[in-house]
Amino acid sequence: MRTKLLSNSDFFITPFRFGSSAWEQTLAPIHRTLELLGRMSHTAATILSVILVAVIAWFDYITGDFSLALFYLVPVVLATWNAGPVSGWFIGVLSAAGWLVGDSALSHAYGHPLMPYWNAAMLALIYGIVAQLLSTLRRLQAELQERVERRTAWLAEVHHRVKNNLQIISSLLMLQAEKLSNAADKAVFDECRDRIYSMARLHEQLYSNGESSDLDFAAHLREMAEMLVRSHTPKGCNLALDVHANPVAVDLDTAVTLGLIANELLLNALKHGFNGRPAGKVTVELYEGNRNQMTVRDDGYGLPPGFDARKNAGLGLELILGMTRQIGGEAKIENDPAGGTRTTIFFPSPTFGNSENTTPTQTDLP
Amino acid sequence: MTNARILIVEDEAITVSALKRELASLGYQVAATASTADEALNAVELHKPDLVLMDITLAGTVNGIVAAVAVRGNYHVPVVFLTAHADDGTMERAVAAGAFGYVLKPFSGPGLKAAIETALHKYQTEIESRRRSNRAA
Numbered sequence: 266m267r268t269k270l271l272s273n274s275d276f277f278i279t280p281f282r283f284g285s286s287a288w289e290q291t292l293a294p295i296h297r298t299l300e301l302l303g304r305m306s307h308t309a310a311t312i313l314s315v316i317l318v319a320v321i322a323w324f325d326y327i328t329g330d331f332s333l334a335l336f337y338l339v340p341v342v343l344a345t346w347n348a349g350p351v352s353g354w355f356i357g358v359l360s361a362a363g364w365l366v367g368d369s370a371l372s373h374a375y376g377h378p379l380m381p382y383w384n385a386a387m388l389a390l391i392y393g394i395v396a397q398l399l400s401t402l403r404r405l406q407a408e409l410q411e412r413v414e415r416r417t418a419w420l421a422e423v424h425h426r427v428k429n430n431l432q433i434i435s436s437l438l439m440l441q442a443e444k445l446s447n448a449a450d451k452a453v454f455d456e457c458r459d460r461i462y463s464m465a466r467l468h469e470q471l472y473s474n475g476e477s478s479d480l481d482f483a484a485h486l487r488e489m490a491e492m493l494v495r496s497h498t499p500k501g502c503n504l505a506l507d508v509h510a511n512p513v514a515v516d517l518d519t520a521v522t523l524g525l526i527a528n529e530l531l532l533n534a535l536k537h538g539f540n541g542r543p544a545g546k547v548t549v550e551l552y553e554g555n556r557n558q559m560t561v562r563d564d565g566y567g568l569p570p571g572f573d574a575r576k577n578a579g580l581g582l583e584l585i586l587g588m589t590r591q592i593g594g595e596a597k598i599e600n601d602p603a604g605g606t607r608t609t610i611f612f613p614s615p616t617f618g619n620s621e622n623t624t625p626t627q628t629d630l631p
Numbered sequence: 632m633t634n635a636r637i638l639i640v641e642d643e644a645i646t647v648s649a650l651k652r653e654l655a656s657l658g659y660q661v662a663a664t665a666s667t668a669d670e671a672l673n674a675v676e677l678h679k680p681d682l683v684l685m686d687i688t689l690a691g692t693v694n695g696i697v698a699a700v701a702v703r704g705n706y707h708v709p710v711v712f713l714t715a716h717a718d719d720g721t722m723e724r725a726v727a728a729g730a731f732g733y734v735l736k737p738f739s740g741p742g743l744k745a746a747i748e749t750a751l752h753k754y755q756t757e758i759e760s761r762r763r764s765n766r767a768a
Contacts, residue, residue, distance in 0.1 A: 421718065425688065428715030429643065432736040436649030443652065458737075465737050469717045495741040 302346055310347035314340035314356045318363050325367025334364055334388060338395060345396040346403060353396025361389035424472045431465045456532055459496075463489050463524045471517050480520045483510035483551050486527055486559070490549045493528070497535040503544040504535075510551040513614075522588045523559065523612065529581045530561035530608050538565025538605065556594075556611045564605040574598055585610075633658035635751055638680035640698065641713065642666040642690040646736075650684070650713075657744045667691035668698035675706045682750060684734075687714040687721065696721075696728045703729040709754040711746050713738060 289296075302310070317340035325333045337360030345353030365385040375381060435458045442454035466488060470480050487508045498504045515523065531547065539545040542565065550560040574582055582598075585608075589596040594612030601607040637659050641647050651661050662680040665671040667690050675683065683702055687695040699710040712725050712733040725733055731750035734743050 421716075425715045428717075428736050429688075432715065432738070433643060433645050435737040436643075436645045439649045439652065440645070458739075462737055462739055465735075469735065473717060473719070492739055492741060496739065 302343060305347050307348035307352065311344055311352050311356070314344040314352070315359065317343070318356060318359050321360070322363030322366050325364060326370045328367075329371060333367070337361075337364065337388075337392060341392045341396055342399060345399045350396050350400035353400060354393045357392025357396055358389045360392055361385040364388055424468070427468060428465060431461050431468075435461045452536075459493060459532065460525055460528055462492070463528045464521055467517065467520050467524055470520075479514040479516060481512050482515045482520050482523060483512045485520065485524060486510050486549060486551055489524060489527060490531055490547070493531045493535065494547060497532065499535065499539050499542075502539045502542055504539065505544075505546045507546060507548045508550075510549065511553055513551055513553045513557055515557075519592050519612070522592050523610070526585050526588050526610055527559065527561065529585050530610075533581055534561060534563040534565065534606065538563040553614060555614065557614045558609060558611055560607060560609045562601055562605060562607040564601070564603065567600045567605050568598070634660060635681040635747070636660045636662040636678070637747070638662050638671070638674050638678060638683045638708075639664045640666070640668075640671040640674075640683060640689065640695065641686040642688070643686075646686075650738075653738070653740055653743060654684075657740060657747075659747070668693035668695070668701070671698050672701055672705075675702055675708055679706075680708060682731075682747060682754075683708055683710045684713050684747075685710050687712055687716050687725070696724050699725075699728045699730065709750050711750045 305313070318337065321333055321336045321340070324336075325331075337357075340356050341353055341360060344356040362385065365381060368381050368384070438454045438458050438461075442451045445451050445454070463485075467480060467485055470485060474480065487510050490506055490508055494504060494506045527549070531549070534547050538547075546564050548560070548562040550558070550562075552558045574586070586596060589610055589612070592612050594610055597609045597611070599607055637654055639647055639650050639654075639661060641650065641664070647664050647666075651664070654661055662678040663674040665674045669691065671683065671685070671689075674680075683699070685695040685699055685702075689695050689698065695712065695714070699712070702708055702710055709731040710729065712730050713736065714721070714725075714733060715736040716722075717735055722733070731753050732746040734746045
């Protein structure tokens with residue numbers, strides 16, 4: 266049985282969305298009205314404009330001395346917006362004629378008999394100029410909208426490419442790792458895949474955030490910790506994860522670096538903290554403050570006696586220290602009084618306005 | 632439901648290779664692979680998989696969401712999307728297409744397993760509920 270497929274367009278209709286800034290919110294009703302008017306056919310808009318001119322001219326005629334010249338702009342705008350500048354000019358001239366009819370009802374003592382015709386011609390010219398400017402505005406608006414739509418589609422495509430490429434890199438690492446016989450070597454590749462995964466999730470959050478460049482790092486930290494504990498818990502160990510993460514807004518650069526630091530800390534805890542133990546607990550904390558604070562704590566074996574991070578730093582620790590300096594923060598690695606290892610990363614908070622002036626301080630190492 | 636037979640619909644060869652191994656290591660069988668919507672429909676008909684793991688962007692002119700609608704409509708096989716698209720619009724369209732779940736790229740083993748197991752369980756529940764309502768009628 267062969268099945269007839271629908272076309273992609275049945276499912277991929279992405280309407281242009283008017284933005285949500287205060288300025289755009291204020292203009293939204295006007296935008297919606299113009300959109301409604303824009304849906305009228307050219308002929309309908311022109312006929313409606315002619316009727317409006319007639320109605321205004323009639324009012325102009327019966328109200329006598331009150332000038333209604335400004336009101337003729339309504340049909341001029343309607344005709345121009347919907348049917349283009351030629352229609353706008355036509356309605357402009359018609360409006361001037363309507364004004365002339367209204368004016369004829371008055372007994373003005375003009376200095377010259379041609380004066381009312383001159384005034385009507387001036388009005389026609391003003392209406393025409395308005396029509397011309399409005400049609401230019403509309404054309405520019407349409408071009409801008411098209412450009413925004415193209416850029417949005419392009420951004421979505423770039424995002425898609427980035428994610429797909431990260432998937433391909435991750436897949437290649439997995440396929441390469443398969444050729445290795447040594448479990449420790451394989452683990453190195455797995456760790457690389459975890460790092461890629463962490464970066465991809467942040468990239469995704471950035472894309473989902475739309476125009477905001479700040480990310481909720483707490484949500485990311487929680488997801489990453491759960492994923493790592495699920496996939497790296499030592500065999501035979503009943504491991505609990507406790508996450509206390511308050512929402513902390515950080516920019517993408519800081520978030521990626523912090524994510525990688527958290528990745529390393531969690532992997533260290535999972536790799537070295539609990540081997541051979543029947544149970545354990547990993548605690549992750551994130552607090553906002555004058556200096557933000559991220560802590561990864563385990564109740565495992567703790568640091569080896571005589572451990573000196575400056576001398577014994579493996580790649581993981583070297584990365585942690587380097588990346589902490591990179592974000593202007595400091596790291597404190599110590600044995601937890603309750604047992605196990607506790608690492609705290611202090612990093613500057615943009616909320617407290619010290620993100621740019623923070624001088625990296627001495628890292629507190631055992 | 633380990634040992635479930637899964638059809639992979641994905642146009643990136645490297646990702647397909649990684650998926651095959653990941654699924655095997657999670658205890659599933661790969662029934663077949665396809666890279667276009669047409670191939671996917673043929674493979675579903677031929678191999679009758681328990682679940683289809685479907686990329687949204689496929690080779691050819693028809694995307695995975697459209698293919699999923701056809702798979703669901705004609706063969707009643709649950710579909711889990713494997714996708715790099717994470718925007719709300721795509722997710723809404725995926726749900727509208729009858730998705731039983733989705734996995735974001737790059738995938739992780741635990742994430743993949745959770746999505747597949749949830750989808751299979753949901754599908755079983757749906758079938759049983761349909762049987763019960765048929766009997767009641």
